[in-house]
Amino acid sequence: MARTTVYVCAECGFKSAQWRGQCAGCESWNTLVEERLRPPSGEARRARPGVRAARKGWLGGSPAGSRPAGRVLALSEVGACAPQRMSTGIGELDRVLGGGLVPGSLVLLGGSPGIGKSTLTNMVLARLQRSGRRTLYVSGEESAQQVRLRAERLLLDDGSGTESARHALEVPVLAETDLDTVLEALAAETPDVCVVDSVQTLAAEELGGAAGSVGQVREVAARLMELAKRQDTAVVLVGHVTKEGALAGPRVLEHMVDCVLQFEGERERPYRELRALKNRFGSTNEAGLFEMRQGGLVEVLDASARFVAEATSAPGSVVLAAMEGSRPLLVEVQALVAPSELEHPRRVVSGLDRNRLALVLAILARHGGVRTGTADVFVNVVGGVRLEEPGCDLAVAIAVASAAGGIAPPHHPLACFGELGLTGELRWVGHPERRLQEAARHGLAEVIAPPGSGAGAREVATLREALAQALPRERPGDGAAPRTSGARLAA
Ligand code: TYD
Ligand code: MG
Numbered sequence: 001m002a003r004t005t006v007y008v009c010a011e012c013g014f015k016s017a018q019w020r021g022q023c024a025g026c027e028s029w030n031t032l033v034e035e036r037l038r039p040p041s042g043e044a045r046r047a048r049p050g051v052r053a054a055r056k057g058w059l060g061g062s063p064a065g066s067r068p069a070g071r072v073l074a075l076s077e078v079g080a081c082a083p084q085r086m087s088t089g090i091g092e093l094d095r096v097l098g099g100g101l102v103p104g105s106l107v108l109l110g111g112s113p114g115i116g117k118s119t120l121t122n123m124v125l126a127r128l129q130r131s132g133r134r135t136l137y138v139s140g141e142e143s144a145q146q147v148r149l150r151a152e153r154l155l156l157d158d159g160s161g162t163e164s165a166r167h168a169l170e171v172p173v174l175a176e177t178d179l180d181t182v183l184e185a186l187a188a189e190t191p192d193v194c195v196v197d198s199v200q201t202l203a204a205e206e207l208g209g210a211a212g213s214v215g216q217v218r219e220v221a222a223r224l225m226e227l228a229k230r231q232d233t234a235v236v237l238v239g240h241v242t243k244e245g246a247l248a249g250p251r252v253l254e255h256m257v258d259c260v261l262q263f264e265g266e267r268e269r270p271y272r273e274l275r276a277l278k279n280r281f282g283s284t285n286e287a288g289l290f291e292m293r294q295g296g297l298v299e300v301l302d303a304s305a306r307f308v309a310e311a312t313s314a315p316g317s318v319v320l321a322a323m324e325g326s327r328p329l330l331v332e333v334q335a336l337v338a339p340s341e342l343e344h345p346r347r348v349v350s351g352l353d354r355n356r357l358a359l360v361l362a363i364l365a366r367h368g369g370v371r372t373g374t375a376d377v378f379v380n381v382v383g384g385v386r387l388e389e390p391g392c393d394l395a396v397a398i399a400v401a402s403a404a405g406g407i408a409p410p411h412h413p414l415a416c417f418g419e420l421g422l423t424g425e426l427r428w429v430g431h432p433e434r435r436l437q438e439a440a441r442h443g444l445a446e447v448i449a450p451p452g453s454g455a456g457a458r459e460v461a462t463l464r465e466a467l468a469q470a471l472p473r474e475r476p477g478d479g480a481a482p483r484t485s486g487a488r489l490a491a
Contacts, residue, residue: 004206007032010214010252034207034215083281086192086234089127092290092299093120096261096274098282101193101234105281106225108199108253110239111263116272117238118142119296120263121195122150124236126168128193136191140177140201140211147173154296177211179204179220183227190231196224197238199253214252221253254278264386265292266350271384272297285325289385304330307383308442313412316403318470320395321417321435321447322387328431328438330415332382333392335399340376351381352392360396360420367424368463370401390419391429394448397463398470407471411446414470415439418450424463426450432457 007016010033014025023031085100094100101107111117118141125135139147151168174185179202186194196202202220203211210216221237228235237257254260258280265272274288289300300306311319311332322329340346349357357379364370379396381387394416402409417435419427432453439447440456448466449457460466 004037005034005208006037008035009033033218034209034213036204036206036219085281086128086133087131088124089131090120090124090299091301092288093124093274096276096282096286096288097259098276098279098286101236102258102281103192103234104229104232105234105258106221106228106256107234107236107259107261108239108257109236109261109263110241112241112267114267115263115265116290116292116297117263118150118197119154119292120274120290121197121236121238122147122171123154123296125171125193125195126151126154129168129171133192134190135171136186136189136194137171137173138182138185138194138196138202139173139175140196141198142175144173144175147175177201177203179223183223186224186227186233187231191233193234193236194228195236195238196220199237199239218252218256221256225256265384269384271300273385275386283325286327287324303383303385304328304438304442307331307385308413308444310382311413313408315406315408316399317413318395318399318402318409319413319415319439319444320381320387320392321415321439321444321449322385322391323389323429323431323435324385328434329385330438330442330444331385331387332413333395333399334380334382335396335403336378337372337375337400337404338378340374342376345372345374346376346378348376348378350379351384351386352379352396353388356393357396360393361400363393363420363422363424363463364397364400368397368401368467370404370467372400372404375404389429390427391417391435393420394418394426394450394463394466398448398466401467402471405471409470410472413444414446414448415444416448416466416470418448418466420463426460426462426466428452 003017007019009023009025009028010031011028012023012026014023016024016032019032019034022029083102085102087100088094109117109121122137125137129135137147148169155168172189174182176182182202199217199220200212203216204219204223207215207219224235237253259276260278262275262277263272270291270293272290272292274290276282276284276286278284289303290297291300308319308330311317316335318333320331320333322331347354347357357377361372361377365372377400379399397420398416417429419429421427428450432449436447436454436456447457448469449459451459451461453459458469460469
């Protein structure tokens with residue numbers, strides 16, 4: 001039988017008829033990936049997103065089909081044409097997408113198992129179906145019965161009445177793992193939006209690798225993309241993230257797809273955050289916040305109010321006036337400092353970058369007189385929110401100093417923001433006015449902020465001054481050993 005697949009090195013492109021551990025071309029290990037040999041005709045030629053986008057008229061005002069292929073155009077000759085977006089009916093998701101789903105686009109939705117990817121995509125399809133769009137849900141993981149059970153469960157608490165319940169149960173479902181069968185159904189149904197849950201469960205028969213292998217995942221995505229672009233279907237590929245936090249398998253798709261969304265949060269807690277890691281049709285700064293409830297995911301529209309109300313007045317707690325993309329958000333940062341029995345004390349963070357904590361602890365020790373070298377330090381951003389901005393430094397520093405000294409800020413809840421420089425100075429961060437407005441809106445009168453933040457802020461120039469303002473009763477002195485709050489954690 002004629003060979004239909006070949007092993008290609010992901011590093012150098014070397015081709016081999018058999019799989020080998022080491023590439024004979026560049027000597028890299030474990031880089032050979034099985035790929036389908038492409039037939040010479042145009043039928044199975046891979047879609048080239050840029051070219052196809054232009055042909056679809058996303059990039060060009062004139063019918064691109066009338067242009068000879070390969071003609072170079074000045075940008076001014078290219079008519080502006082904003083992509084038509086489909087609202088998903090879920091405001092937080094629309095915002096992260098940049099205004100809704102773009103027809104013919106490929107979206108990768110990643111997240112760890114159990115985080116709520118199927119719930120979210122089911123809700124989206126039900127709402128799209130309700131608004132008169134054609135949808136298709138391809139489930140490689142669950143049976144059609146299981147999907148129906150979830151849909152019914154989602155409807156119980158939806159409160160949107162029997163009419164919408166009828167629409168939700170009208171979403172066409174295909175429980176299938178064979179790629180060719182899925183492609184046939186997609187071509188027959190020509191939906192506006194198709195969800196493939198998950199990309200790791202589909203497999204192309206002609207490739208030998210198991211479903212979920214790098215070669216299979218790439219092949220599945222490439223062929224779905226080709227068809228989706230041709231018939232203008234927006235495809236959402238659901239992908240599982242490994243324990244290490246990488247989109248294993250799906251990571252290899254990041255360059256192919258138009259948009260990569262990451263759904264995260266802690267399984268034990270109800271808050272879920274949706275972020276765009278890549279977006280060809282919008283910004284990657286936006287984040288959407290949801291809460292997992294009995295009846296599905298609910299958008300958290302005023303997260304600040306909720307987090308401020310939940311903030312404790314105990315030592316180690318401070319409110320950060322953060323920016324989540326274009327939106328201000330007040331979140332509580334908590335710290336615990338406890339004597340360590342370990343040679344290398346623990347540094348545990350949740351919702352923050354670990355290296356950032358190491359930096360803040362070093363600055364605290366050198367410029368704030370708060371030494372934590374012999375203590376375990378735990379820092380948590382409450383609510384499962386992940387902070388990725390330098391403006392969180394000051395909140396972490398104050399929370400740790402407060403926990404180490406066992407002193408609560410007298411003005412509760414105390415809000416702050418600002419980046420720490422290596423010389424202990426407090427640096428300006430973006431959008432101070434919006435952060436201050438948000439704090440004022442939620443009744444936080446006391447906001448410690450860097451110089452230049454404007455009216456309403458208690459401006460301070462250095463970490464030392466900030467600590468003196470935040471924890472005035474007992475300003476930590478140079479060289480003072482940390483007093484701990486006495487809490488001991490079980491090892
Ligand atoms: P699911 O969407 O299946 O996760 P994923 O597809 O990312 O693996 O949902 C995971 C969890 O959410 C599941 O353990 C139960 C919970 N859940 C609710 O709390 N409420 C609900 O309405 C639904 C549908 C699920
Ligand atoms: Mg699922």
